[in-house]
Amino acid sequence: MQTILESNKMDNLQQRLNHYQRQVQEGELNVVYEYLIKTLMQTKQYLVRQPERGFEYGNVAPGYLDYSYFPIVNNFLKKRKLRFGIVLNHQKLCLELWLMGQNVTIQKAYWQKLQHSQWNKHLTQMPQYSVLASELISHPDFTQKNALFIEIEKQLFPLMDEVMCFIEKIEK
Template sequence: MTKNLNQYVDIYKKALNKGEIEIAYVALRKFMSTLRATFIKNAPQYTCGTVFPGYMDYTYFYFYDSYLKEKQLRFGLVLNHQKMQFELWLLGRNEKVQAGYWELLKDSHWNSKLNEKPIYSVLSITLLADPDFNDLDSLATPIWQATLTHTRDIEDDLRTHSH
């Protein structure tokens, strides 16, 4: 027997009343804002968007430089809530742009393990699969360092293969 929406809302309400989900969610969103501020400080070549909270699935912010803007692309630094990991996504301005870059990059090493385009991006890289949230002060550095390494590599590949 499937549950109706009232049953799901009741489960949601009970979980929220415990207070643990709200504490974790607020802390994760705050950390993403801190990560964005750290990124702006350490990567001034990029323009950063605001932190989008998502729907308890992904919390993320976009960033791009002049090259990406010209190509109608941007990166997303993403906290995947279900996997509880940090990811780097390459995104197109719209579905048509994403489809074109998927064709360009689908056989690249970035997508070697995929048979079809990711739902929301052209490519997705796991930056940190098992973050230690008990040490938030140390958590930002490996994320932004990995992000900068991968963004340089991806942009180099784009410049080599781009149309």
């Protein structure tokens, strides 16, 4: 038998499902989401064309309308079971750089090493999916893709280098 509280949760869920269905039927959500995911894929392709930097790029994970990302690794990161991710934060509609561990054990170990770093000093606990998260571009102009790709490149590589140098320094 359902309690009143459970019944209210289901009513609220049903209202949310109805709202979701209306959004999907209107078509705007689908169009914008597809555009953003394709832009993330194109960003990856732009970066792939620079093999001299020594990075490998994984597939785009579209996510659940919360975060979409693709991983970036090199030998330094692989050795430590880490990877960077260029992340599209759907709620903030911004681009972030995350450092992630291969598993929970790696995440926790690197959180211990990085929790007081300049990237994490404002946090009181480890982020849910990463060891650190740093905003790359706070207000990306997704309508100007070439300029966006150049800006990502300009922000991305120095930041990744800075994080890797920091890790190397603290591991000595």
